[in-house]
Amino acid sequence: MLDDTTAPTGLFADDSQVTRCVWCRATPHYQHYHDHEWGYPVDSDTRLFEKICLEGFQSGLSWLTILNKREGFRTAFAGFDMDKVAAFDDSDVTRLVLDAGIVRHRGKIVSTINNAQKAIELRKEFGSLAAYFWRFEPEATNRPSQITRQTLSGITTSAESIALSKDLRKRGWSFVGPTTMYAFMQAMGLVNDHLEGCDARGRALQARADFVVPTNT
Known part of the structure; x- marks a missing residue:
């Protein structure tokens, strides 16, 4: 039976013996x-738009904090409909700064509205946000997980996340640093960083194998 003393490094097993990456253990x-x-x-x-916005809000916080408020964010930001968010004005900023259901950081709120406007421009250029973001997928999709290396060395970026961050910033986006973009790429499946031995790793790999990469149409 797996427990804290027998589970491989970076993994834990719950009472039903499901093995997961240890970072999700909290709840x-x-x-x-x-x-x-x-x-x-x-x-x-x-x-994709929701996640890149929420990753921006996570800056300086834990993802669990943001995840626990995700429904509040969805309500506050019109379901992350980029067209609706792009039309938000100063009165919306004032409203959101007072909304206890989200992280009330004026700079991040203003950034989200700005990024919605920039997202519309990306959609016009590439046909969809998906077609744009998937251009930054690493070539070796099924490479060994990088989480162990990150945990040991503190590495939380990649060449692709740096390139994505640089390109978005050039296009006027904010709160899209390389570390934030790597977390975004992990979450959205552009990389699979479930550890070897994690119960979800194989399912995520299969989902990627079945996935049709969006292209600019």
Whole structure:
């Protein structure tokens, strides 16, 4: 039976012997996110826009904090409909700064509105956000997990996340640093960083194998 002393480094086993990456251990909600979302490929523009915005809000905080407020964010930001968010004005900023259901950081709120406007420009240029973001997928999709290396050395970026960050900043986006973009790529399945031995790793790899990469149409 696996336990804290026998589970491989970076993994833990729950009472039912499901083995997961240790970072999601805190709550069942976190574990559900790990099992069913993190690392699975996404081609929905709404989900991609939502995640890049929430990663910006996470800056300086834990993802669990943001995940626990995700429904509040969805309500506050019109379901992350980029067209609606792009039309937000100063009165919306004032409203959101007072909204206890989200992280009330004026700079991040203003950034989200700005990024919605920039997202519309990307959609016009590439046909969809998905077609744009998947251009930055590393070539070796099924490479060995990088989490162990990150944990040991503190590495939380990649050449692709640096390139994505640089390109978005050039296009006027904010709160899109290389570390934030690597977390975004992990979550949206552009990389699969479930550890070897994690119960979800194989499912995420299969989902990527079945996934049709969006292209500019």
